[in-house]
Amino acid sequence: MMYFLPWEAHVLTWSEKLYRQMIVAAAPLMRTVLERSSRYRPLAGRFWMQPCSVPPGGIWFHACSLGEVNTARPLLRDAEEMWPDCPVLLSASTISGYTRASDLAGPGRSYWFPFDDPGSLSRFFNRAAPQVIALVETEIWPGFLAEAARRGIPVAVLNGRISDKALPRYRRFGALFRPAFAKLALVAAQNETYAERFCMLGVPESRIRIAGSLKFDAVTLEPDPDKQHHLRACLGLSGSGSGAVVVFGSTRPGDELLAADCIDALQGDFPEVCWIVAPRHVERADEIDRVLNRFKAVRLSALRSGKSRPGKVVLADTLGDLTGLYSLASVAVIGGSFFPGVEGHNPLESAALGVPTVYGPYMGNFPDAAAALERAGGSLRLADPEQLKETLRRLLADSEERVLVGSRGRKAVQAGQGAVRRNLACLAEIIPSENHGGQGR
Structure with missing residues (x-):
């Protein structure tokens, strides 16, 4: 089953236009500050795209920090088995997350998640050219979701959660975030509470599933x-x-x-x-x-x-x-x-x-x-x-x-294990049918 976003999702609202202008103005300063920082200099990598060894049409998984990257590990492993003809790439937003992502995915398949300015987003999307994007847990960037919608690339949230701390922030800036949440093609929420929160923030109920928590599948039962x-x-x-x-x-x-x-x-x-x-x-x-x-x-x-x-x-x-x-x-x-x-x-x-x-x-x-x-x-x-x-x-x-x-x-x-299979079954709903041949391997 494929999801197609309504035409309204491709039109920027006034809040998204204002946000875009602010990001464009802030990006050069942010890049300069990061490049001059001894501690945070690696984060400047979010402004440029590393060499990409993944052919177009892959599955892009994004996990913000170290914890989410570890959670994504079984997703990447099983996705490669289910869709052997679809290359898999992994991005992260923090230094510890990127270090771990590099260990898991290897060079040429692990990347810094792009900063939310149009230039960084364009460079990444042009080189990576994914057919589908899966955000592990939740990291909502309005510019990123607008760019994916403009290019017709569906974005899913796997292992979705909206924490007690994040919910008020998303609601406070609803004029900006509701259009962003509405651009999500599918959400596989961890539980009923999180499913209700996604719906409250603008994701149509028809696009929300409950798939359980990947945390149970991501942990190691036997030590090395x-x-x-x-x-x-x-x-x-x-x-x-x-x-x-x-x-x-x-x-x-x-x-x-x-x-x-x-x-x-x-x-x-x-x-x-x-x-x-x-x-x-x-x-x-x-x-x-x-x-x-x-x-x-x-x-x-x-x-x-x-x-x-x-x-x-x-x-x-x-x-x-x-x-x-x-x-x-x-x-x-x-x-x-x-x-x-x-x-x-x-x-x-x-x-x-x-x-x-x-x-x-x-x-x-x-x-x-x-x-x-x-x-x-x-x-x-x-x-x-x-x-x-x-x-x-x-x-x-x-x-x-x-x-x-x-x-x-x-x-x-x-x-509690089994959520990896359920989350990937949800992701399969927005992957083109010609790429389903590898399922079940």
């Missing part, structure tokens, strides 16, 4: 044994006297102070425990180092290079190691969930590996995942940060509870 062995050796966990491991994963500002309080309170009672702090953004390593300084924390990068000897407190300042660290963990604590503002990170990554998973009250980014784990007794949600110390004390002292909670969490993840 080579990476696990290497990390174990780096951390000095190879001996028989190795104790438990507590991983504070994807930490945000404030989480490291909470972790330090827990280590300070529990290290005396559990001297063999290895405490690992893995920040969401590794560029904050120097800042976190100061918080953990009193514990003589060692950096994982230094352990990998042999410049430091293993210690009991480790700052994971490397990219791509979180899953491996979770595979060694006795307990996982999810960052961004104990204080308002971030709304949590993915609890399924640790739960899938059978690790008892603890998080705070703020899990608005992963409501379905948290609810599924909690229904199964496969995670522990704490009402406030003050409960974390005693919860960790109890879990470290009770290996049976750790095994029970971890086992239940892993089973809950397995029960």
